Amino acid sequence: MKNKPEIYCVGGAVRDRLLGLPVQDRDWVVVGTTPEAMEAQGFQPVGKDFPVFLHPKTHEEYALARTERKTARGYKGFAVHAAPDVTLEQDLLRRDFTINAIAEAADGTLIDPYGGQTDLAAGILRHVSDAFAEDPVRILRGARFAARFGFSFAPETLGLMRAMVENGEVDALVPERVWQELARGLMGEQPSRFISTLRDCGALKKVLPEVDALFGVPQPPQYHPEIDCGIHAMMVLDDTARHNYALEVRYAALGHDLGKGNTPKDILPRHIGHELRSVDLLKTVSERLRAPADCRDLARLVARYHGDIHRAKQLRADTVVRLFDSCDGWRKPERFTQILQACQSDARGRTGHEHDDYPQAAYLERLLAAARAVDAGAIARECGDPARIPELIRLARIAAVERASAGT
Template sequence: MKIYLVGGAVRDALLGRPCGDRDWVVVGGTPEAMVAQGYTPVGKDFPVFLHPHSKEEYALARTERKSGHGYHGFTVHAAPSVTLEEDLARRDLTINAMAQDEHGHIVDPYGGQQDLANKLLRHVSEAFEEDPVRILRLARFAARFTDFDVADDTRRLMRKMVEQGEVDHLVPERVWQELSRGLMEARPSRMLDVLRDCGALARLLPEVDRLWGVPQRADYHPEVDTGVHLNMVLDMAAYLDTSLPVRYAALCHDLGKGTTPADVLPRHLGHEGRSVTLLREVSTRLRVPVECKELAEVVAREHGNIHRSDGLSAAALVRLLDRCDAFRKPDRFIQILQACECDARGRLTFESRPYPQKERLALALKLTQAVNTAEVSAQAMAEGHRGPAIGRAIAQAREQALLAQLPFWTTVAE
């Protein structure tokens, strides 16, 4: 029985990058032998075991044969006779199909080291086309390894997979898993570019795909193309090291521009409402976590108002904070402002411009939070007010808090 370190840990060590989780493959082993040595079986679809001390995953060498559509459409064969080379052959990319033995020797039967040197993302074999998740994984790796290109033969293979309908069988959970991980990489735009190139984006996220080729007003968007703007916003979100909810909001903030009637372009009046409707459909279809979905909805609906907030009166600012649910969820409001900053700076020549709206609205929230709403409510009730009247009293107290601390927030025509 021989044990090898495999996959990403080997790749990252060769690249001089920090290694995350380590995966191991066991050649010549059996489930009985693993259990006898203290390993805990955890695999449902194939034999995987946890190390008795490190708790890292050890999988028996295996082969896979296509038996149906989608991620689960495989028959797995694990046996002591399966070789290391056969196990590595089932992996997605050559740079992920390398192993290292206990002496540090690299086993590289499919040219992974050469592709690392050439900065290429290349499939190991034609078996790549048997698993549509690999298209998403490759796109995610393109977002991580920003100076790597996709090999031409791999591009052609992915297009063939899309044309044959393989991506249509992907389950929502896997799409979201890979999409969310790709959004958190160094250049999320590269993930979208790869998916667009092979046609997968149009199948999986048509609401996003249709943004390319849609013009915008050049005075606000020198990059003009809405899809180009989206890519710039996503990369700005990565540059500012934002959270996943913020990056999902960036992805979905302008979806409505893809449905703007052609006769009113390049203006996009009302796109905010259309964006909310479309992103709800996307969130439901992909089973997006609630915190991502809710943040994205507020950003889609309010980003224009937040951009224009320097012209709002104290009363209008309080209403904006209320619509964003900032008083109940102040931390989420800061994330909303981050997403809006990404939108504002994700434009050609705007990348280094300041975004004072973020600091101004964060300060407005801080000042209005200082209002003792319990005291205001008690006073209003003592004066005989009830229901909505109490809410108006609280809003007025918050307006006064803004005006008292920042005189330049005067009442203006609304």
């Protein structure tokens, strides 16, 4: 056993520094020590499945060097061995991709036994060892890295991911972990690559079958020159990223057209009624993934009303007020703005329309501001019949929308 423990910065912090990106969190590996020695130095144990400790001052995570052995299907089916005789190279060998298997010593020396720097320079995601196939979460992580960095996969790694789908390993993924990785993937610079990675290895049918069903389904070419529903959804998703929209908007973009994936074949390429079908499918997806309420609700509203919003200037004033009612624009105007953002990306997510103006957004924002300016309290105070108050407020809002739409 080594007399003095060796401490190395590992993983994403080293990778991001080499890429010239801001380093958010640092993880550390400690070689040549025991849990008892760590606690004696004031480190607080927090790991449930293997020895991980929080530094007494920085609160950064320090993990003992370890090896893993597969004991059961799924991402938790591992037996962990952490001991002073485990080497740094053995610890790095268990990591997912070579770009995450680089360590940095205290003096700045890089320890890169598996060629991670070479793959970083080439923009390649390559698995470190065949142990990659033992953890299905690594497929999702790879998809996330592809969305964040724009990297491509080494052919042998993509082949291994396909084998993991075929042998059923990916079926062990749990909803919480799928959502966690999906959410981070959607926030990447090119979130469509998260979806395309899953599709390339066959995992999309398992993880998001409703999205997978969109690919190969045609749309009317006069409205959608890109024709394919799946391609359109990916273009919409990437437009939300270009505008740096929030996760809720990106999730809504991903799911806004799910109903097109099960359009009856006898009415293709039209998609009559796809909005309501999308709402139903989104309910299923959001419940399965246990998506946060803000994401779930925004996605539902975008799916239901994006067609109406695209036709905003053709809507009667009373229809506009019903739209505001349904979206709770009175109490949540910020959410209505997010709905408009998703609709704008939907309009721009078409070949040749990527830079189109979307006047519907400013138009509806102006109408909502006018309707919200109606003094509901004053109407209530002046009305002698409480039962008539809601209708009087509605009529006042309709009148305000009519004036605003006319530019007066």
